[in-house]
Amino acid sequence: MLKYYYIDDISKLQCGPFTSNELLRKNISPETIVWRSGMADWAEAGTLQELNFLFDTKAPVPQDRREEQQTPPPIRQQQNRQNPTYNSGQRYQYDDQHKWDGIIPMPKNWLIESILLTIFCCSPISLVGIFYAVKVETLYGKREYEASQEASRKAKLWTLWGIAFLPVIYMLLFILGLLAALSQY
């Protein structure tokens, strides 16, 4: 019988093992990170066809698979990666970086939005957003996930400031023009 492990969305705690029927009573969303024996790596529950019945009440509950598919997950020794099943109940933390490899997606780098605003909307401020896009990629590559997310937040801030900046400048120019016109009388 196949057993599933998952990482709770809120507590980030590894839970399991459970059968697929037991998962019905757990708080699993399509975004929840799931692993079962035979899978190469953790994946989002929504991407696994066999778990679709968790999110769609109409789909039939699948029969549990046979024993032969049960193989232990590969241990990636190059990355000092521990076998995820051997320490169930252990708390997942940011500083335990290698555990998050392949689990945390790359934060949005806002590159496309920055270029669009810089070139199409005359907003040189958005260029700073591109600078932070480089930082997002660099830090994510270094597995500094929290710092990468912080850079992503800054990229968003600068990119969006680019849009906010335009109406503010137009208002100022309008008021200045109005004052200049008034002073002539």
Place this chain on the structure above:
Amino acid sequence: MQLFRSIKNRETMPKYLIRVIVIGCVLLLAAIIYFLFSPAESAYFPQCPFHRITGFDCPGCGSQRAIHHLLHFRLKDAFASNPLLILAIPYLIIGIYFEYFGGKEKYPTARKTLFGKRAIVIVLILIVLFWIGRNISFS
């Protein structure tokens, strides 16, 4: 809870339909406006604030004229107005597909080549060089 989940799941079925409709409508509206009116002659188009204040061209100056020329298939005039915009259009179309229509999940290696760290640095340098260059040659 189960009912809510199933509704949520059904909503994602026409996966990018809403995005396609919204982006399509905005693009169509903008295209109609920029096709009908020439930004060079009409007073209602916003002027670049950077150009207005400093007198220098910013990387986006001339983009409205370039779009107007492009919609009338005057590629040469469009290129003269803002060459960077013309070159950026194909890159941005691919970028929007990768960012908003599932491209980055489908082709992670291509994403890394086209929009990874090295690519972003090149884009940044290109824009800054273009910004400096167009102000030197035209002043």
